[in-house]
Amino acid sequence: MTPRNKAAAGRRPKSSEGSNAKQQQLAGFTEEPTATLTTNQGLQIPDNHNSLKAGVRGPTLLEDFILREKITHFDHERIPERAVHARGSAAHGYFQVYKSMSQFTCADFLQDPAQKTPVFVRFSTVAGGAGSADTVRDVRGFAVKFYTQQGNYDLVGNNIPVFFIQDAMKFPDLIHAVKMEPHHGMPQAASAHDTFWDFASLMPETTHMLMWAMSDRAIPRSYRMMEGFGVHTFRFVNGRGESHFVKFHWKPKLGIHGLAWDEAQKIAGKDADFHRRDLWEAIENGDFPEWELGVQMIPADKEHAFGIDLLDPTKLIPEELVPVQKIGKMVLDRNPDNFFAETEQVAFHPGHVVPGIDFSNDPLLQGRLFSYTDTQISRLGGANFHELPINKGVCPFHNFQRDGMHRQTIARGQVAYEPNTLGNGTEFRVDGASGGFQSFPEEIESPKVRRRSPSFDDHFTQARLFFNSQSVAEKEHIVAAFRFELSKLEVPAIRQRIVDNLAHVDEKLARRVAEPLGINAPDARAAAGRPGFRDHRIASEVEESRALSMLDTGDGSVKTRKVAILVADGVDSASLKPIREAIEAAGATCKVVGPRLGAVTSASKRQIEVDATFTNMPSIMFDAVLVPAGKDGIAAMAQMGDAVHFVLEAFKHCKAICTVGEGVQLLKMLGVDDSEAPKPAGVVVAATPVTNLGDATAAIQIAQNFIAAMAKHRHWDRANVDAVPA
């Protein structure tokens, strides 16, 4: 039974009420199912295989309006892809606040814990085209559209809490630098090329975000295992007109987890849709991804209390200074029905706000407020993209904007202006006296200047804070990522400028990055002498922040983790059963992987159904590996390069591995056996006697050890994995 069928058979839990409301609204726009094919005008098509010809072997006639309609429509199927964030995947769900936030904001969807607000969420990479691979090293977009009763609210964020640049003026330059180079169109979806690092090296304000982008945050294990951030400071405004500055956070229930870089690159080739598939399958299986919405709130009069300028998007506020309060949860419980109509046509805009939420003067945010409508007009073909079903609010809308390409609303009557007396029979006049959106009346009296605030001039303190807050393994991954990216550059001077800048973050980091790159030792003074370099340090009250590390995050469960069970003819199926049951009871999913599809025959002559093969679902598609006992089965697998590679590669990528009985022989090359000797972190070896069929307690203990190893996600501190030939 396919997951879809399972869903139809009732396994798919009901969508939330909120999602249903949106669904009902969308229903009016869906195609009528009919038994016959018709043209777009409704004319029945008698033959959908043959064009109209002059004789069966003659030329096709121009008169064939059925063929012309079909081909013309096909010719225009594509719309321009997004200039950034072109590659994305989305899902429907709902948001629910835990308790009324009326003390801080009058936003309607943040008042009533009983109310479920429908949402549509699109995750994306930034640099690649729409068909590029999911697991590239990149920032991920995390855009949420709340369909509230006061209008749509869009929280258009990323999975990294800071941005590369401080002013919208530099955005086109940043994007031109990171996208494929204009002369030869390479590389696709990768920052590891000269133009990106040339720009970054000349713009030290990028340093903080570079640290994040070189960390495992930029190669997430799953969209379901990423944080999200609003990045900019926004404002909450309550019913009395009082304002708090606010930073938004999404905290994933499953924790924050990354891939190994080698793994991410291999997945890009083996399954370019890895994240899209993961999100889709989780929702189809009823494993609804969940995040909590957190806020850091700063009273308006404490704007300058932390040394950090809240308007600077290259800075975060450490959670030690302002704790994140969790105010609600978001659950994604329904896959889109149509990728184009929903995921592709959804139009987000940071300027879509509701009463109670307002902007700060962050100069990056201010630039975004212009860009998003502008881009939709060319991407979605005109000014009426708000009428597309996925973009339409659930509350009524009314104004006198008229006409334009693809207009769908049929406005009635004589009046298309305001004020008027002819519309409703009464004078209809709006002076903004009460209700509706009121901009926070911030006082501003300043000269017009084209300058950066000096309070934005510290480019390194928080880069250092981030680095210092990482675990040993996370630091190693950052060093390796810088080395990899910089090694791809053709111009050594760019590498040099980057490591010179890094010397202002951490001397040792800079030296280690520089070591294998064929350049000079980092020179902090050279960096300081370059134009654009500014380093007016803010006093940092926090040296390390636990929240910046991905270590030990999440609820500690193994829910939705994928386990490969390796089989071949002659494995011991009985040694598998209790372990598999315990793993599945803990919420992980198992797939039986063998040399061929169909079934293998166990030592006791049972048929074991095979779900996938060593080559069509290699180890990079899984979180953990279980190798059963069975003399003949293991002897056979030891001769299969793909099976041995499977286990070695899982080991290299620091995944949990459990072997039972003879299964340990597949780890021989790693020097692991079933002796009493200590095992590498995350490797569980069950010696043959304890797996005796009758000994269920022993099998359950093994399963528990394996589950505990899996729950750690990865054993990044496993020694010497680079030496493993996989």
Ligand code: HDE
């Ligand atoms: Fe965007 N950004 N951006 N951006 N952005 C777009 O809008 C832009 C920025 C973000 O899934 C575009 O509809 C400017 C920061 C996401 O559909 C475009 C500036 C953050 C998405 C655009 C920024 C983001 C976009 C391309 C600097 C994190 C995908 C297509 C002034 C807080 C939304 C589109 C989706 C998309 C412009 C900076 C997040 C061109 C000018 C900072 C998640 O309008």
